[in-house]
Amino acid sequence: MDHIGGRLQQLEQNIKLNSADPIALHGFTQLPNFILRNPDLSIGAKTTYALFLSYAWNNSLCFPGQERLAKDIGMSIGSVNTFIKELEACGLIEITRRGQGKTNLYTINFVVKRKAPKS
Numbered sequence: 539m540d541h542i543g544g545r546l547q548q549l550e551q552n553i554k555l556n557s558a559d560p561i562a563l564h565g566f567t568q569l570p571n572f573i574l575r576n577p578d579l580s581i582g583a584k585t586t587y588a589l590f591l592s593y594a595w596n597n598s599l600c601f602p603g604q605e606r607l608a609k610d611i612g613m614s615i616g617s618v619n620t621f622i623k624e625l626e627a628c629g630l631i632e633i634t635r636r637g638q639g640k641t642n643l644y645t646i647n648f649v650v651k652r653k654a655p656k657s
Contacts (some may be wrong), residue, residue, distance in 0.1 A: 567592040572650070579624065585611055586621040587630060601641045617632050 547648055569588045573579065593600035607618045625631045634643040
């Protein structure tokens with residue numbers, strides 16, 4: 539059976555985007571209201587979560603480097619680390635460390651998984 543990707547490339551393009559509008563050209567990211575309106579999350583954590591969503595787009599995971607996140611947010615790597623730890627502590631993301639020299643794998647949780655309190 540052929541992979542659908544090959545077939546899609548063969549199909550004639552049926553939508554043409556002709557716009558100088560940066561939103562139309564570069565897309566957008568929807569941020570869930572429970573994140574946007576959560577008073578317990580810092581604005582940096584909300585922005586980082588939105589960036590994770592933009593990187594993942596149609597997947598439930600992403601793997602941007604912390605340097606990339608810092609550049610996109612316009613803040614230091616230390617600040618990004620703080621925001622990531624905040625999201626992880628709230629159960630909004632899970633981090634899989636993949637080893638030296640590799641980026642972490644971030645799983646985005648749309649259903650918040652509360653961590654058990656440390657004893």
